[in-house]
Structures are given as structure tokens and as C-alpha cells.
Amino acid sequence: NGWPPLALFRDPMRGDKCKLVLCEAYNHEMKPVTTNHRSSCMEAMKKVAADKPWFGIEQEYTLLDMDDHPLGWPKGGFPGPQGPYYCGVGAGRVMGRDIVKAHYRACLFAGIKIAGTNAEVMPAQWEFQIGPCEGIEEGDHLLMARFLLHRVAAVFT
Numbered sequence: 001n002g003w004p005p006l007a008l009f010r011d012p013m014r015g016d017k018c019k020l021v022l023c024e025a026y027n028h029e030m031k032p033v034t035t036n037h038r039s040s041c042m043e044a045m046k047k048v049a050a051d052k053p054w055f056g057i058e059q060e061y062t063l064l065d066m067d068d069h070p071l072g073w074p075k076g077g078f079p080g081p082q083g084p085y086y087c088g089v090g091a092g093r094v095m096g097r098d099i100v101k102a103h104y105r106a107c108l109f110a111g112i113k114i115a116g117t118n119a120e121v122m123p124a125q126w127e128f129q130i131g132p133c134e135g136i137e138e139g140d141h142l143l144m145a146r147f148l149l150h151r152v153a154a155v156f157t
Contacts, residue, residue: 006038007140012106013151020110020147022140038139045135055138056115056131059146063096063124066157070124071095079123086121095124103145103152104128110148112141 003023011018025033032039045053063071072095073079088094100117107114107128117128128149130142 007137007144009110009112009144012109012148020144022144038136041139042136049135052134054132054134056129056133057138057142058127058129059142060120060125060127061149062122063099063126063153070122072124082121085119085123085125088119093123094119096126099153099156100126100128102155103149106148106152107145110144112145112148113137114141114145 003025005021005023007022009020009022010016011020024038025036027033065071065073067075069075079085084093097119104114104117113130113133115129115131117126119125120127128145130145131138133141
């Protein structure tokens with residue numbers, strides 16, 4: 001009983017009959033574990049609930065190849081200088097677009113409030129945006145989007 005469910009999402013990998021459940025972790029004394037900051041955030045959100053605060057957040061990340069080098073980088077070397085990569089298009093400018101698109105679709109299917117995605121300044125570096133969300137929902141959607149990014153990327157290995 002130490003895992004109270006908090007949010008429910010559709011499972012894009014297994015289909016509609018399966019669900020993804022976001023839970024909160026508690027210790028044996030039914031107190032939040034030390035890494036559970038959602039609990040204190042929820043207390044803050046309750047205090048301002050009447051204001052209905054909206055949040056949006058972006059998550060930047062770098063896709064790594066199986067050898068822990070950024071995806072698409074020359075082995076033992078570096079890509080060209082920054083410039084053509086930010087919001088880039090085309091071969092040699094963006095790496096991993098198939099993963100990014102699959103992640104975006106998975107989030108949409110799951111019901112995550114994903115608002116966009118774009119390539120960043122370094123090849124294989126991307127970001128996605130979550131929101132607008134009200135209150136604690138922002139963190140819940142971000143955590144599930146991060147989880148789905150791992151699951152989607154694993155399909156491409």
C-alpha cells in the first residue's frame with residue numbers, strides 16, 4: 001500500500017486495454033521517500049489551487065548511440081560547428097528525428113499534454129515542451145513523457 005496511484009495514462013506500446021499508472025512512493029511509515037518531492041509540491045499547489053496556476057516546461061535531452069556517443073556524431077570525432085542544427089532539417093543537420101517523432105506520437109496517444117518538439121543547438125540534442133498544465137499535473141505529465149522517451153528509444157536500439 002506504499003504506492004498510491006496519482007495519474008493514469010493510455011499505454012502507447014500495448015494499446016488501449018493497458019494503462020500506465022503514475023504512483024507516489026512512500027516508505028514503511030507511510031511517509032514520502034526522501035526523493036519524493038511531489039508530495040511537498042502538492043502541498044504548495046493546494047495553497048494556490050483557487051488561483052488555478054498554469055505551467056509549461058521544456059525538457060532538453062541528447063540521444064546517445066549504443067557506445068554512449070551522441071547519436072550520429074563521427075566516431076572518435078566531432079560534428080561541424082554550431083549553426084545549422086538548431087531547429088534544423090535534413091541529413092547531417094538532425095539526428096534521431098524518427099525517435100523524436102515516435103516519442104511525440106506516443107505522448108499524444110497516452111494523453112500527455114505535449115505541446116511541441118524541436119532540434120537543439122547540438123546534433124542529437126532535442127527538446128520537447130509539456131503544457132500548459134494546471135498545478136501538479138505539469139510534473140506528472142513531464143515524468144510520464146520522460147518515461148515514454150526511454151521506452152520509445154529502446155525500440156530503436
